[in-house]
Amino acid sequence: MTETSPTDRGGDDVRLTGISKSYGxxxxxxxxxxxxxxxxxxxxLGASGCxxxxxxxxxxxxxxxxxxxxxxxxxxxxxxxxxKRPVNTVFQSYALFPHLDIYENVAFGLRRRGxxxxxxxxxDMLDLVQLGDFAKRKPHxxxxxxxxxxxxxxxLINHPKVLLLDEPLGALDLKLRRQMQLELKxxxxxxxxxxxxVTHDQExxxxxxxxxxxxxxxxxxxLGAPAxxxxxxxxxxxxxxxxxxxxxxxxxxxxxxxxxxxxxxGVKLRLPADRCTSQVADGGRLLVGVRPEKISLAHADDAGSxxxxxxxxxxxxxxxxxxxxxxQYVINSPVCGELEVYAQNIERDGxxxxxxxxxxxxxxxxxxxxxxxxxxxxxxxxxxxxxx
Amino acid sequence: MTATEAPPAPPTPPTPTxxxxxxxxxxxxxRLIPYWLLLPGILWLLVFFALPMVYQASTSVQTGSxxxxxxxxxxxxxxxxxxxxxxxxFVRSLLYAGTATVLCLLLGYPLAYLIAFKAGRWRNLxxxxxxxxxxxxxxxxxxxWKTILADDGTVVGALDALRVLDVTSWLGWTADDRVLATxxxxxxxxxxxxxxxxxxPLYTSxxxxxxxxxxxxxxxxxxxxxxxxxxxxxxxMPGIVSGTLLTFIPASGDYVxxxxxxxxxxxxxxxxxxxxxxxxxxxxxxxxxxFILMAVVLVVVTVYIRRSGTEDLV
Numbered sequence: 030m031t032e033t034s035p036t037d038r039g040g041d042d043v044r045l046t047g048i049s050k051s052y053g054x055x056x057x058x059x060x061x062x063x064x065x066x067x068x069x070x071x072x073x074l075g076a077s078g079c080x081x082x083x084x085x086x087x088x089x090x091x092x093x094x095x096x097x098x099x100x101x102x103x104x105x106x107x108x109x110x111x112x113k114r115p116v117n118t119v120f121q122s123y124a125l126f127p128h129l130d131i132y133e134n135v136a137f138g139l140r141r142r143g144x145x146x147x148x149x150x151x152x153d154m155l156d157l158v159q160l161g162d163f164a165k166r167k168p169h170x171x172x173x174x175x176x177x178x179x180x181x182x183x184x185l186i187n188h189p190k191v192l193l194l195d196e197p198l199g200a201l202d203l204k205l206r207r208q209m210q211l212e213l214k215x216x217x218x219x220x221x222x223x224x225x226x227v228t229h230d231q232e233x234x235x236x237x238x239x240x241x242x243x244x245x246x247x248x249x250x251x252l253g254a255p256a257x258x259x260x261x262x263x264x265x266x267x268x269x270x271x272x273x274x275x276x277x278x279x280x281x282x283x284x285x286x287x288x289x290x291x292x293x294x295g296v297k298l299r300l301p302a303d304r305c306t307s308q309v310a311d312g313g314r315l316l317v318g319v320r321p322e323k324i325s326l327a328h329a330d331d332a333g334s335x336x337x338x339x340x341x342x343x344x345x346x347x348x349x350x351x352x353x354x355x356x357q358y359v360i361n362s363p364v365c366g367e368l369e370v371y372a373q374n375i376e377r378d379g380x381x382x383x384x385x386x387x388x389x390x391x392x393x394x395x396x397x398x399x400x401x402x403x404x405x406x407x408x409x410x411x412x413x414x415x416x417x
Numbered sequence: 418m419t420a421t422e423a424p425p426a427p428p429t430p431p432t433p434t435x436x437x438x439x440x441x442x443x444x445x446x447x448r449l450i451p452y453w454l455l456l457p458g459i460l461w462l463l464v465f466f467a468l469p470m471v472y473q474a475s476t477s478v479q480t481g482s483x484x485x486x487x488x489x490x491x492x493x494x495x496x497x498x499x500x501x502x503x504x505x506x507f508v509r510s511l512l513y514a515g516t517a518t519v520l521c522l523l524l525g526y527p528l529a530y531l532i533a534f535k536a537g538r539w540r541n542l543x544x545x546x547x548x549x550x551x552x553x554x555x556x557x558x559x560x561x562w563k564t565i566l567a568d569d570g571t572v573v574g575a576l577d578a579l580r581v582l583d584v585t586s587w588l589g590w591t592a593d594d595r596v597l598a599t600x601x602x603x604x605x606x607x608x609x610x611x612x613x614x615x616x617x618p619l620y621t622s623x624x625x626x627x628x629x630x631x632x633x634x635x636x637x638x639x640x641x642x643x644x645x646x647x648x649x650x651x652x653x654m655p656g657i658v659s660g661t662l663l664t665f666i667p668a669s670g671d672y673v674x675x676x677x678x679x680x681x682x683x684x685x686x687x688x689x690x691x692x693x694x695x696x697x698x699x700x701x702x703x704x705x706x707x708f709i710l711m712a713v714v715l716v717v718v719t720v721y722i723r724r725s726g727t728e729d730l731v
Contacts, residue, residue, distance in 0.1 A: 091632050111635040124633035128651045137647075138637035183637065 040067040041102040041190045043088060043223065048097030049247075050083050057083045059247040060096060065191070065225055065240075067102075070217050072226045072238035076270070076408075080247040081227045082121075085193050088225065089118045101190050112141070117184035118193040122200065123176045125168040131155070131179055132164040138187040154186045157216065174205045181213070185220060194226040198233065210236050231271045235259070243267050245408065259320075263306050265399055268318050270408035275324070277317045277365040278401065284309055289398065291315055294363045298340045298396065305398035314401035321369040323395040326358065328378060329386035341390040344368065346383050356381075360389060477704035487700060495705045503689050503706060507713065510685040513600065514669035517607035521615040521664045522657065524608070529619035529656070530649075534628075547616050555610065559677050562606050566596045566678070598680035606674035614663040622656025623649070658725055662718060669714055686710055 043065040050058040058080040065071045073081040086092035088099055090111035098107040106114050117138065125134050135154055136147045144150075155161045158178035168176055177197060184192055194213070198206045214237050217224050228234050234241045235255035242252040243266070251258055251267045262268035265276060279291035279298060289302050289309050298317055302309065309315065319340075327335055335341060344362030351374075358370040358381070370389060372381075381387065477495060481487035500507075532543045550558055565572055573596050576582050585591040590601040626649065634644040650657075672687030679685075686706060693703035 089636060091636070111632070112638045112640055116636075118633070118636045120629055120633055122627075122629065124627065124629040126630060126633070126648060128648075128654075137634070137639075141638040141640075141643060187637070 041223065042067050042100075043191050043225065044100040045084070045088070046098050046100070048084070048087060048094045048099065050080070050087060050092060051095045056247050058087070058094075061247075061249060063242065063249065063252075065223060067223055068221050069239045070214070070224045070226065070237055072228060072234035072241045073244055074228055074231060074234040074241050074270075075244035076229055079244045081229075081244045082195055084244070085118075085195055085225060085227045088191065089116055089193050090114045091118075115187075115190045116193060117187050117189040117191075118195060119177075119180045119184050119197045121196045123168075123180040123197075125176055125179055125183070127168055130165050130167055131160065131171070134168065134179055135183045135186055137183060142187075150186060154182045157185075157219070158182045158212075173201050174209060177201065177209060178212070181216065185216070185222070188220075189222065191223045191225060194224060196227055196229070198228070198230075206233070213237060235271070243270060245270075261304065261397060262318070262399070264407070265316060265403045265405055266408035268397075268399065268408070269406070273321050273369055274318045275321060275365065275368045276399070276405050277319075278405065279315050279317045281309055281311055281313045281315055283311065288393075289315070291317055291398075293317070293365070296342055296364050298342075299393040300340075300396035300398055301394055304396065307398070307400035307402075309398070316399040316401050316403070316405060318397045318399060319391055319395055321357070322355075322371040322373075324368070324370045324389050324391045326360075326370055326372055326378075326381060327388045327390065328380045329388060330380075332388045335388055335390045338393070339390040340393050340396060341388055342368070343386065343388050346381060346385050346387055348383055349381070360387065362389070473704045473707060476700050477708055479701050483698050492701070495701045496709065499702050499705045499709060503686060506684050506686045506689050507709070509683070510669045510687065510710070511713070511717070513604055513607060513675075513683075513685060514665050514671075516604050517611060517668050518615075518661050518665040520604070520608040521612050522661060525612055525615035525619055525660065526657075529616050529623055532616075532620050533623035533626075544620070547613050547620075550613065556673065556677075559606055559610065559673055562602070562609065562678055563597065566602050566605070568595045568597060572596070597678065598683070600679070600683050602678040603674050603683050603685070606678045607668045607671060610671075610674065611664040611668050614667075615660040618659040618663060619653060619656040622653045622659075626652045654725060658722065661721070666714055666718065670710060 043063075045061055045063040047060045047062060048058065049056065049060040061084070063084075073084060075081045083092055087094045090106070090109060090113075094107065098105050100106065101115065106116075126137065129137070132151055132155075135151045139147045139150060151164070152161065155164060158181055160175060160178055160182065163171065163175065163179075168179065171179065177200075180197065181192075197213075198209050201209060210233055213224075213226075226234070226238060235258075238255065240252065241255055241258055243250045243258065245266045251263045253261075258267060259271055262271065262274065265274075268274035268276065277293050277298070279293035282290045282292045282297065284290070284302065287302050288299055289305060290297060290299050292298070300317060305315065307315070329343065332343075342362050342364050344360040344364075346358055347361045347367070348359040350357050353374070355371045355373050356377070358372065360368045360370060362368055368389065475489055476487070478489055478491050478493060479487040480490045480492045480495075528547075532540055532547075536543050564570065567573065573582070573594075576585075576596070577594060582591055582594055582596075585601055586594070590604075591599040596602050596605075630648055630652070631644055634648045635641070639647060669685075670687050672685060672691050675683055675685040675688045676691075687710075690703050690706045690710070693699050693706065697703075
């Protein structure tokens with residue numbers, strides 16, 4: 030990511046080097062290096078106020094970075110105003126021109142570059158976003174989803190080197206949002222342009238993007254493919270922000286070869302050494318994490334049937350909610366206040382009801398270890414944010 | 418909608434009794450409330466607009482004299498005579514009002530733009546300053562311009578020194594190295610007095626423009642000047658139209674500026690109407706002139722609104 034000189038990079042990658050933005054004493058974006066490979070679908074994911082939109086606006090030229098540079102391919106565009114950058118943006122509220130019809134909205138960028146015969150291009154672009162019949166309508170006569178597609182068409186028609194999407198689906202209802210996610214993904218595959226997508230919705234980022242950068246408090250916490258981020262979170266923020274994680278505070282008991290053994294409230298847990306992000310030392314502390322869907326549940330009466338070699342914790346079910354494909358259990362255990370377990374509804378054990386004593390067990394390979402010096406609740410979504 | 422739906426019911430005779438009963442159910446008092454609320458406004462319009470109009474209309478077709486009394490004789494020739502005699506004043510009125518309106522737009526637009534987009538925390542203060550002149554009477558403000566444009570004043574001195582007066586007299590706007598009692602003085606007065614009526618609607622429509630539209634235009638390769646031409650101006654059209662109307666209509670009927678700052682050569686139709694009513698006491702001609710002015714302004718405004726295509730705007 031860092032230490033790349035402009036010459037050994039080909040194509041039209043977007044490179045941010047040491048870029049930062051401060052408003053007085055508030056650091057919206059802390060010095061940041063980031064490379065978005067040409068043709069990729071890249072997501073900047075984070076809660077509101079984490080600096081993701083500011084980063085995007087610096088690429089677009091709508092915000093001047095306090096320090097650092099923006100490169101598009103070989104070219105340093107840091108000092109260029111927005112209208113001189115080969116970059117287009119899909120704005121959060123679409124920002125369609127209300128006084129122009131759909132046709133003229135889409136043709137706007139072409140006309141500004143002095144292209145006279147725009148008819149075919151506009152027609153093709155409207156067909157691509159399936160709005161061919163709406164050319165003569167005004168933006169306010171269209172639904173939210175249609176306006177969104179006009180905004181995409183208006184940006185894409187210019188064949189930008191990079192398309193920036195600033196929470197483009199935020200204003201749509203859930204069903205439409207799912208549909209548009211697939212639509213955008215299809216368009217991106219079809220046109221092959223680099224997409225940089227800003228979102229606070231982790232599911233959206235994981236569904237659409239090839240690479241996700243999780244941002245928190247003006248910094249990139251972790252960057253990688255969605256599966257990589259989900260399976261191997263490097264920080265508690267990523268572990269909690271992407272999906273749900275059960276994090277258990279534990280002491281390192283011993284390290285033998287590839288395996289680390291930790292104890293928490295007298296329970297021994299094992300995990301692979303290479304899945305620990307921090308240096309593991311005897312007597313040190315570790316946050317041991319496991320995803321809820323990796324855990325299996327067995328009623329305490331069947332404890333003997335749990336295969337050997339698995340991590341096991343006993344506890345009591347305090348809550349269960351049935352959500353169709355799976356059931357979500359909240360389990361109280363001496364090891365950790367509350368553990369979440371998602372069990373697929375294949376064969377439901379009628380005894381697994383609140384109050385039942387259970388044994389939780391999982392494959393040690395599915396356990397990851399994080400630096401214990403972090404806030405264990407970082408990135409946990411509150412009810413308010415979830416509803417937003 | 419499926420095909421298995423019941424066939425349409427045979428047409429039944431209308432049942433007026435039902436609807437009448439429904440109407441009757443609403444207490445009479447409640448039904449009348451909207452009309453009671455409208456009453457003051459309607460009365461106001463009747464007494465202060467409709468009645469005077471009818472009265473003036475009848476006056477305009479009367480003949481007679483003050484001593485013998487006026488009588489309605491349907492003497493429409495008054496209109497024709499008024500036009501023949503006073504058409505220079507009509508043309509002058511439209512010309513002065515039009516020039517003042519254009520000047521107001523040129524002065525007001527940048528100011529409204531500045532207040533709407535660049536003023537930040539000074540916005541409210543600036544708006545107060547725009548309407549601050551209203552705290553002084555219209556007459557006094559116009560009289561103040563007599564001092565400002567006085568022959569031995571600094572303004573005229575500076576214009577003279579800069580040779581501006583040579584240009585303006587060549588154009589016929591000023592005469593004899595003075596500004597007072599010339600068309601320029603009248604237009605200056607009109608522009609000054611009606612400027613706030615231009616700025617406020619402009620500000621309102623500019624302020625409503627979503628700043629992201631400017632960003633979007635820039636993002637789509639529009640230079641700042643193009644953004645202004647293709648986005649800002651079209652979106653502020655409602656403000657431009659209402660501002661020009663609020664300036665042009667009263668300015669074309671104004672007589673205070675022409676009276677105080679002008680001369681007999683700069684008389685506008687407002688001054689003529691005023692002197693016909695109050696000095697010559699030729700009421701029919703004065704009334705006819707008023708109606709002609711109204712008709713002319715209506716035609717000009719209708720054409721203007723049609724041309725600017727405001728009905729298209731959101």
